[in-house]
């Protein structure tokens with residue numbers, strides 16, 4: 137498989153290049169403001185002249201138009217791993233998925249998807265009798281907050297609660313008493329933390345905590361490469377980790 141990589145010079149881009157090498161996958165080109173040392177890098181998709189079977193994107197929401205234009209011009213699948221898309225961007229992604237297969241996940245790790253499944257089960261059992269809070273921690277260079285993964289967990293908890301959750305992002309002030317059905321979401325930023333997420337179900341005299349720690353970026357890189365392989369030959373639609381792990 138040949139892959140074109142958006143964000144090739146970033147932290148995740150470098151992890152994908154290194155993991156691809158180990159799995160015999162060829163990264164034939166990339167898109168970035170900063171060129172890669174050994175792989176042709178472009179800043180204008182009209183100049184892209186390398187072969188590829190799939191696109192992987194670990195960059196910023198601002199590159200979405202370029203990702204879409206390239207995927208449409210080559211009619212090839214796209215794995216979107218970038219986080220922080222707004223509603224307008226999400227609508228563009230839905231439109232793209234009518235033409236080519238699109239894999240989109242705010243977290244490409246298998247373990248995180250197990251956490252989400254456990255959080256859904258715990259919510260069904262405990263929502264009415266507990267206060268649920270989500271806490272995430274990431275490195276000090278992350279620009280979006282809360283993380284795309286925390287949003288995924290919050291959406292899954294909300295759905296499992298029967299759409300009862302009222303999202304509360306952090307707390308400050310003198311009128312912050314918790315209300316029934318509040319779902320607290322908190323972001324910690326510091327150092328080189330790769331990614332920590334926990335969901336707390338706080339009850340009278342006991343707390344159940346479900347926690348996932350990413351110990352290296354390789355788990356996301358491996359997930360993205362697997363997703364690209366999974367998409368080859370699929371029909372146009374939006375796919376996620378649940379589809380791949382079935």
Ligand SMILES: NC(=O)c1ccc[n+]([C@@H]2O[C@H](COP(=O)([O-])OP(=O)(O)OC[C@H]3O[C@@H](n4cnc5c(N)ncnc54)[C@H](O)[C@@H]3O)[C@@H](O)[C@H]2O)c1
Nearest residue numbers: 143145146147148168169194195196217218219242243244
């Ligand atoms: N889905 C997942 O599992 C997962 C895991 C980790 C990170 N992420 C997301 O992936 C994205 C990248 O993360 P990172 O840690 O590698 O960030 P990073 O800042 O290290 O890398 C981003 C790269 O994109 C390039 N870039 C940014 N804007 C650009 C533009 N307009 N045109 C061309 N290139 C541009 C930068 O030069 C940089 O090389 C973030 O959105 C992050 O939240 C997702």
